[in-house]
Amino acid sequence: MDRPNYMTPAGFAALRRDYEALFTTERPQLVETISWAAGNGDRSENGDYIYGRKRLREIDRRLGWLSKRMKAAKVVDPAQQQDRSRVWFGATVTIVDEDDQVRVLTLVGDDEADAGAGRIGWNAPIARALRGAATGDLRRVMLPAGEREYEVTTISYPQA
Structure with missing residues (x-):
């Protein structure tokens, strides 16, 4: 990034809330669902397992993006x-x-x-x-x- 990522304190707090919600709530629940679905046997036709893995990749990608944006943030009040x-x-x-x-x-x-x-x-x-x-x-x-x-x-x- 060649220019600072200016943010208001409220904007930074919103990114932080989004990150925390994904990391502490949604991701652990999804991992639990994937684990349960994997224990049901054949994974090739298991919708819970396939969708869960896809959604987990989306969450991890979003967490990475949020993390980068928060690290680059310059909070200006x-x-x-x-x-x-x-x-x-x-x-x-x-x-x-x-x-x-x-x-x-x-x-x-x-x-x-x-x-x-x-x-x-x-x-x-x-x-x-x-x-x-x-x-x-x-x-x-x-x-x-x-x-x-x-x-x-x-x-x-x-x-x-």
């Missing part, structure tokens, strides 16, 4: 941001486009992005364009639908 006059990681920004459509976006880590909820990843094109912007700044963004210009109207951060 947006409430501790010193320069609140500009858009930085964790900022909630209100922007207006050329058609006077208002959008409220929060810049979060790429692993915790949810565009439907207004949380966009730190490395998304619109987030990169907004970095360092102050209230009143105009920023151009190349989106799949074409180039758009946005004006930053408000910037806020969570309270400490």
Whole structure:
């Protein structure tokens, strides 16, 4: 990874919860089911055994991915941001486009992005364009639908 994996404390906690749930609950139950299914004899036509092994591989792959992402994480608390006059990681920004459509976006880590909820990843094109912007700044963004210009109207951060 050539760039840091910025995350909010809440995003890191969500990854940790996912990891713990898979590792301490789901995986041990699945291993028990596979062990029981293996004891039933012929494994070639044993659905519990075949599905269990497939699901175990998926869980192990997910655990490996979660582990890597947590190790690479750089947890940044947006409430501790010193320069609140500009858009930085964790900022909630209100922007207006050329058609006077208002959008409220929060810049979060790429692993915790949810565009439907207004949380966009730190490395998304619109987030990169907004970095360092102050209230009143105009920023151009190349989106799949074409180039758009946005004006930053408000910037806020969570309270400490």
